[in-house]
Amino acid sequence: MIVTLVIKRDGSEVPFNQQKIIDAICAAMNCTDKKIDMDVAQKVADKVTVKISKLHKIDIEHIQDEVQSALMNSKRKDAAEEYIGYREIRTLKRRERSSLDKKVQGLLDLTNEEVLKENSNKDGATIPTQRDLLAGIMAKDFAQTYMIPKRVVEAHNNGSLHFHDQDYSPYFPIYNCMLIDLKGMLENGFKLGNAQIETPKSITTATAITAQIIAQVASHIYGGNTINEIDIILAPYVAQSFIKHFKTGLQWLYSMNRTDIDALDIFYENQQLKETYPNCFEYAKHLTEKETFDAFQSLEYEINTLVSANGQTPFSTFGFGRGLSWEERQIQIAILKNRIRGLGKDGKTPVFPKLIFGMEEGVNLKPEDPNYDIKQLALKCSTLRMYPDIISVPKVKEITGSFKFPMGCRSFLGAYEEDGQALHDGRFNMGVVTANLPRIAIRAKGSEKTFYRLLDELLETCKEGLMFRVNRLKGVKAKVAPILYMEGAAGSRLQPEDSIDHLLENGRASISLGYIGIHETILSLYGQHIFDDEKLRQKGLDIVKYLSAKATAWKNETGYGFSLYSTPAESLCYRFCKLDEEQFGVIAGITDKGYYTNSFHLDVNKKVTPFEKIELEKDYPQHANGGFITYCEFDSLVKNPEALEAVWDYAYERLPYFGTNTPTDKCLECGFEGEFEATNTGFKCPNCDNSNPKTSSVIRRCCGYLSEPSQRPFNAGKQKEVLSRVKHM
Amino acid sequence: MNIADYKKYDVLNGKGLRNSLFTSGCRHHCKGCFNAATWNFDYGTPYTPQFEDQVISDLNVEGIKISGLSLLGGEPFEHVDGLLGLVRRIQQECVGKDIWIWSGYTFEEILADTSKSELLAYCDVLIDGKFILEQRNLKLQWRGSENQRVINVKQSLHQGKVVLQD
Numbered sequence: 001m002i003v004t005l006v007i008k009r010d011g012s013e014v015p016f017n018q019q020k021i022i023d024a025i026c027a028a029m030n031c032t033d034k035k036i037d038m039d040v041a042q043k044v045a046d047k048v049t050v051k052i053s054k055l056h057k058i059d060i061e062h063i064q065d066e067v068q069s070a071l072m073n074s075k076r077k078d079a080a081e082e083y084i085g086y087r088e089i090r091t092l093k094r095r096e097r098s099s100l101d102k103k104v105q106g107l108l109d110l111t112n113e114e115v116l117k118e119n120s121n122k123d124g125a126t127i128p129t130q131r132d133l134l135a136g137i138m139a140k141d142f143a144q145t146y147m148i149p150k151r152v153v154e155a156h157n158n159g160s161l162h163f164h165d166q167d168y169s170p171y172f173p174i175y176n177c178m179l180i181d182l183k184g185m186l187e188n189g190f191k192l193g194n195a196q197i198e199t200p201k202s203i204t205t206a207t208a209i210t211a212q213i214i215a216q217v218a219s220h221i222y223g224g225n226t227i228n229e230i231d232i233i234l235a236p237y238v239a240q241s242f243i244k245h246f247k248t249g250l251q252w253l254y255s256m257n258r259t260d261i262d263a264l265d266i267f268y269e270n271q272q273l274k275e276t277y278p279n280c281f282e283y284a285k286h287l288t289e290k291e292t293f294d295a296f297q298s299l300e301y302e303i304n305t306l307v308s309a310n311g312q313t314p315f316s317t318f319g320f321g322r323g324l325s326w327e328e329r330q331i332q333i334a335i336l337k338n339r340i341r342g343l344g345k346d347g348k349t350p351v352f353p354k355l356i357f358g359m360e361e362g363v364n365l366k367p368e369d370p371n372y373d374i375k376q377l378a379l380k381c382s383t384l385r386m387y388p389d390i391i392s393v394p395k396v397k398e399i400t401g402s403f404k405f406p407m408g409c410r411s412f413l414g415a416y417e418e419d420g421q422a423l424h425d426g427r428f429n430m431g432v433v434t435a436n437l438p439r440i441a442i443r444a445k446g447s448e449k450t451f452y453r454l455l456d457e458l459l460e461t462c463k464e465g466l467m468f469r470v471n472r473l474k475g476v477k478a479k480v481a482p483i484l485y486m487e488g489a490a491g492s493r494l495q496p497e498d499s500i501d502h503l504l505e506n507g508r509a510s511i512s513l514g515y516i517g518i519h520e521t522i523l524s525l526y527g528q529h530i531f532d533d534e535k536l537r538q539k540g541l542d543i544v545k546y547l548s549a550k551a552t553a554w555k556n557e558t559g560y561g562f563s564l565y566s567t568p569a570e571s572l573c574y575r576f577c578k579l580d581e582e583q584f585g586v587i588a589g590i591t592d593k594g595y596y597t598n599s600f601h602l603d604v605n606k607k608v609t610p611f612e613k614i615e616l617e618k619d620y621p622q623h624a625n626g627g628f629i630t631y632c633e634f635d636s637l638v639k640n641p642e643a644l645e646a647v648w649d650y651a652y653e654r655l656p657y658f659g660t661n662t663p664t665d666k667c668l669e670c671g672f673e674g675e676f677e678a679t680n681t682g683f684k685c686p687n688c689d690n691s692n693p694k695t696s697s698v699i700r701r702c703c704g705y706l707s708e709p710s711q712r713p714f715n716a717g718k719q720k721e722v723l724s725r726v727k728h729m
Numbered sequence: 730m731n732i733a734d735y736k737k738y739d740v741l742n743g744k745g746l747r748n749s750l751f752t753s754g755c756r757h758h759c760k761g762c763f764n765a766a767t768w769n770f771d772y773g774t775p776y777t778p779q780f781e782d783q784v785i786s787d788l789n790v791e792g793i794k795i796s797g798l799s800l801l802g803g804e805p806f807e808h809v810d811g812l813l814g815l816v817r818r819i820q821q822e823c824v825g826k827d828i829w830i831w832s833g834y835t836f837e838e839i840l841a842d843t844s845k846s847e848l849l850a851y852c853d854v855l856i857d858g859k860f861i862l863e864q865r866n867l868k869l870q871w872r873g874s875e876n877q878r879v880i881n882v883k884q885s886l887h888q889g890k891v892v893l894q895d
Binding site for chain 1: 737738740741744745746747792793794795796870871
C-alpha cells in the first residue's frame with residue numbers, strides 16, 4: 001500500500017493519518033446541537049481516505065476540501081457548516097498573523113513607515129523606541145481582535161473614524177493627557193521609585209523633582225502632560241531659596257549667630273529687613289534670581305534629554321504668566337530667558353516643553369499692567385522660538401467655564417468642583433475617537449439631509465468606541481499606575497487595591513469626540529470654499545454645533561464628561577485622505593491634496609490675513625470647547641516684535657488660544673538664519689542649498705506641538721501640508 | 730502718480746504692524762534694487778481720491794493696532810505734490826499714526842530742496858541714501874545697505890542735525 005504524504009502549510013511533509021480527520025469532524029460536530037455522531041465521522045473519514053490513497057502526495061487544503069464535500073453529502077450538514085466556518089476563521093487568522101509578522105519585520109528592517117513615522121516625536125531607529133513600537137504593534141493587534149467592539153474596529157480600519165492611540169489603549173488601561181497635580185505632590189510628599197520625597201527647600205530641588213515627576217507621569221499616560229500655572233506652583237520654593245541665601249548672607253556679611261537668624265521673619269517684601277540689612281538683601285536677591293534661572297535651565301535640559309518608557313521625549317507643557325509676586329515673576333523670567341537662549345552651544349530652538357503664556361488685563365496685557373515687561377519678554381521669545389503660544393484668560397473662562405491651561409497641546413477640561421472648590425490639577429482626558437467628516441460629505445453627494453443622516457450613524461459608532469474607552473478604565477486598580485493614583489499626580493492618594501472609578505465620573509475627567517476636515521466637508525457638500533461665503537461659514541459652524549450638542553447629550557445621558565475636541569491630526573490628516581482617495585478616487589480640493597485640514601481650521605493654502613483667519617475661526621472654540629487652538633503663519637518677526645504684539649492683542653479679544661508660526665531655522669553650514677525651503681522629501685537652506693539633516697535645524701509646528709522634521713521626517717501627508725502652508729502676512 | 734503696490738498689515742517695513750504704499754517711478758536705478766519694476770513712472774495703477782480714502786480708513790481700522798503708514802517706492806520724493814495731500818490728511822484724521830518714508834536721497838539732499846523738505850516734515854522716520862550692493866547686509870534693520878540711515882526726522886529737524894532712530 002502507498003503511504004500518502006500530506007504537504008502542510010509550512011511546506012513540510014508528514015504521513016497521512018486518518019485519525020486527524022476523525023478528530024476534526026468530531027470537533028465540528030461538538031459545536032452543533034446534535035453533537036457527535038461517531039458513525040458518520042468514521043464513514044466520512046473512510047470516504048476521504050479511499051479517494052486520496054492512490055496519491056503519493058496531497059496538499060492539506062485539498063484534504064480539507066474533500067472532507068468538506070463528503071460532510072455536505074452526509075446527513076450531518078450542520079456539522080459541515082461548522083467545519084467550513086472553522087476553516088474560514090483559521091484562514092483569516094493565518095492571514096492576520098502574516099500581516100502582523102510583516103509589521104514586525106518592517107520595524108526590524110525600518111521599512112514600516114506607517115509605524116515609524118506616525119509620531120514625529122519618536123526616533124524609530126533607536127532600540128528603546130523600537131521596543132515601544134513593537135509593543136504598540138502587538139497591543140493594537142490584540143485589542144482589535146479581542147477587545148474593541150467589532151463595529152468600531154471595522155469603522156476604524158476602513159477610515160470612517162479613528163480610534164486614537166491603539167498602540168497603548170485599550171490593551172493597557174491607560175488614559176490620554178492630564179494636568180499634573182504638582183502642587184499637591186510637592187506639598188504633601190510622595191514616593192518615587194525607591195525614594196520617599198519630602199517638600200523641597202529650594203527652587204533647584206523643586207525643579208529637579210518636577211522633571212522626575214514629568215518623566216514618571218509621561219510613562220504612565222500616552223498623551224501630553226501640563227504643569228498648570230507652574231509660576232504660581234513653584235513660587236514657594238523660590239521664596240525658600242531667598243530665605244536660604246538671606247541666612248547665608250547674615251551669617252557671613254553680618255556675622256550673626258544662628259539663634260538670631262532663626263528669629264527673623266525672612267521674605268522678599270519685608271521692608272524692615274531690606275532697610276536693616278541692605279547688602280544682605282541685595283546679595284540674597286541676586287543669588288535667588290541666578291538660582292531660579294539655573295534651576296529652569298536644568299529643567300529645560302532635563303525634559304529635552306529624557307526618554308519616557310513610551311520611547312519619546314515627554315510631551316510636556318508649562319502654562320504660566322498670571323503670577324504677580326516677585327517669586328512668580330522670577331519664574332516667568334527664568335522660563336522665557338532660558339528659552340530665548342536656546343539649547344547647546346548653537347542655541348538651538350527646543351521643542352519641549354511647550355510654553356503657554358497666559359495674557360490678562362490688569363496683569364500683563366497693557367503698558368500700565370504690572371507684568372507688561374514680561375509680556376515684552378514673551379513677545380521677544382515667541383519671535384525667536386515660536387513658543388510661547390498665548391492664552392486669553394478671560395476667553396478661556398468664558399468658553400470652558402473656568403480658567404486652566406490645556407492638557408498637553410490643546411485639550412481643555414470643563415469646570416468641575418470638589419468640596420465646593422474648583423478643581424483642575426490632577427484631572428485628565430480618557431481618550432478620543434475622531435469622526436471623518438469629509439468622507440460622509442463625499443458619500444452624501446451634495447445632499448445636506450443625507451450628510452446629517454450618515455453623520456448620525458457614524459456618531460453612534462463613535463459613541464460606542466468612546467464608551468468602550470470609559471469602560472476600559474472602570475474598575476482599574478490604583479496599583480497599575482502608582483504615580484498617578486497613589487502618589488498624587490492625578491490628585492488623589494488611593495490604596496493599591498482601590499478602584500479609580502470616582503476619578504472618571506461626573507465630568508472630573510473628559511472623554512472626547514474629535515472631528516477633522518470642516519474645510520473639505522463644506523467644499524465637498526456645497527462646492528465652494530468656506531471662506532468665500534457667509535452662508536457657508538454658518539454651515540460649517542452648524543456642523544460643529546451639531547457635534548457639540550451630541551457630546552452634551554451623551555454627557556447628560558451617561559454622567560461622563562463628554563466633550564467636543566478639535567483633533568490636531570498629526571498622522572490622521574494623511575490617513576483619512578489616503579483611504580478616501582482609494583475609495584472615492586481623486587476629488588479636486590478634497591482628496592487630491594494628500595491631507596485633510598485640522599478640525600475647524602482654514603486650509604493652510606488659503607491666502608488670507610491673520611485677522612481674517614482669526615475672524616473665521618473665532619466662533620468655533622465655544623462649541624468645540626473640549627479642545628481648540630488657532631495659529632497663523634508669519635515671516636520672521638525677530639526685528640519687529642511690535643507687529644506681533646498687535647496680532648496678539650487682536651487675538652486676545654477674540655480667541656482663547658493662539659499660536660504663531662514664524663521661521664526659526666538655522667543652517668549650521670553657512671550660518672543662515674531664517675526659513676528653510678520645504679521640498680517633497682525634506683528641507684533645504686535657501687542660501688547654500690544644504691539639505692543635510694545633521695547640519696540643519698528646522699523647526700515646524702506639527703500640530704499643537706513643535707517638531708524638528710530635519711531630524712525626524714514627517715509622514716508624507718504632513719510634509720505635503722507643510723509644503724502647502726502660505727503666510728498670513 | 731501711480732501706485733506700484735499697497736500692502737496691508739506689513740510687518741517687514743517699519744516698526745509695528747503697518748500699511749505700506751509703494752509709489753511708481755525712480756531715477757536712482759541702484760544696482761541690485763529689490764523692486765526695479767517700479768522705476769517706471771507708468772508702472773502700477775493711478776492714485777485716485779477713492780484710493781486715498783481707502784488708505785485713510787485702513788489706518789483707522791477698528792480692533793487692530795496699526796502703527797502707521799510706510800511710504801516706499803520707487804522714490805516717494807518724486808511725488809511730493811501727490812503725497813502731500815495724503816500725509817496732511819493722515820496728520821488730521823489718523824490720530825497716533827506715524828509715517829515712515831524710504832528715499833534714495835540723503836537727509837541733507839532732501840533738506841536742500843524746499844518741496845521735498847515740506848513732505849519730509851510730515852514724516853517721523855526717514856531711511857535715507859541709495860542702496861549700495863557692495864554694502865549690502867541682510868542683518869540690518871529696516872534697510873538694505875550699510876550706508877543707509879534710520880533717521881528720527883522730528884528730532885533731526887529740531888536739532889538741525891541727523892539724529893538716528895533708536
